[in-house]
Amino acid sequence: EIVYFVGEWPVARLCPKDAVFHDHYDAWDAKRAEALKDADIPPVSSAFVESMYETESFILTMMNKHYDASPVDERKHIYYTMLAYWKYVLEAYKPELILFNLVPHSLYTNIVHDLARRENIPMFSFEESWIAARLLIYSDFWKGSGEIRSALQSALKKGVTEDDLHPDVREYFEWFTNKGADKTPWYIKEQKSFASGLGIWMHRARIALRAPG
Numbered sequence: 001e002i003v004y005f006v007g008e009w010p011v012a013r014l015c016p017k018d019a020v021f022h023d024h025y026d027a028w029d030a031k032r033a034e035a036l037k038d039a040d041i042p043p044v045s046s047a048f049v050e051s052m053y054e055t056e057s058f059i060l061t062m063m064n065k066h067y068d069a070s071p072v073d074e075r076k077h078i079y080y081t082m083l084a085y086w087k088y089v090l091e092a093y094k095p096e097l098i099l100f101n102l103v104p105h106s107l108y109t110n111i112v113h114d115l116a117r118r119e120n121i122p123m124f125s126f127e128e129s130w131i132a133a134r135l136l137i138y139s140d141f142w143k144g145s146g147e148i149r150s151a152l153q154s155a156l157k158k159g160v161t162e163d164d165l166h167p168d169v170r171e172y173f174e175w176f177t178n179k180g181a182d183k184t185p186w187y188i189k190e191q192k193s194f195a196s197g198l199g200i201w202m203h204r205a206r207i208a209l210r211a212p213g
Contacts, residue, residue, distance in 0.1 A: 003093045004033075020093075027108045028066060030081045041088045044080065052083065055114040062107055079111075086112050090119065100125035103141045113141075130185060132172040 005015040006022045015021040022033035032039070049056070056079060063075045070078070086108065095116075103125050104113045116123055127136040136145050162170055175181050193199040 003095060004089060024106070028106055030078045030085070030108075032085060036085075036089075039088065039092075041084055044084045044087060048087075049080065049083070052114065052118075055083075055111060059107055059110060062105075062110065066107065079107075082108050082111050083115075086115055090115055090121070095121060097121070098123045103127050103138065132166070132168040134169075 002016050002019045004020045004022065006024055006027055007014065008024050012021050012023075020033050020035045023031075026033070032041075056076075059079050059082075060072070060075050063070065063078070067075055067078065090112075098112065098116050098121055100109060100113070100123065102109075104110045113123065113125075123139065125138050125141050127138065127141075129136055136148065138145060162173065165173060176183060194202075
């Protein structure tokens, strides 16, 4: 049973009706899920904050991206708000497993990860390899994939030829080793389209629509 679902509004329809939906950008801005907007969420204690000092140091540095214009005191206020909120969520909903569609990297996902690790809640995160639609699965993204390391060691010992590759991986290998092929990753092409012509105006319009009134 899914009890809490974080995503962007276009995929909100995928959230089970009995689960809490939380918009990714709202979570990134330290805003509560709509279902919890009136919840009585107490601030975390100073002792708890001190026990999470590694997370705080990491998050304040990560804020160089989304909160680059914010002074340190404002960053701390945002971090403490997120910490109290997600601590409340984990305690209220008691998840047995947490799934991250990507490796935690959005401030709040890192906070959730560290809080869950503290409570020994199992977690899995996924990372796109960009190779033949393959995904990497981590139970601890800081350690990476034990399966990949084992497979690599085995391959180094016995050697690998093109004939050993799965057909779709071999197709990717042949394309990537073709000197005449355009190897620009699709996401780079997408980002370039956002930064020029009509794309940049649409991007700015989306930002303006999300800005507070």
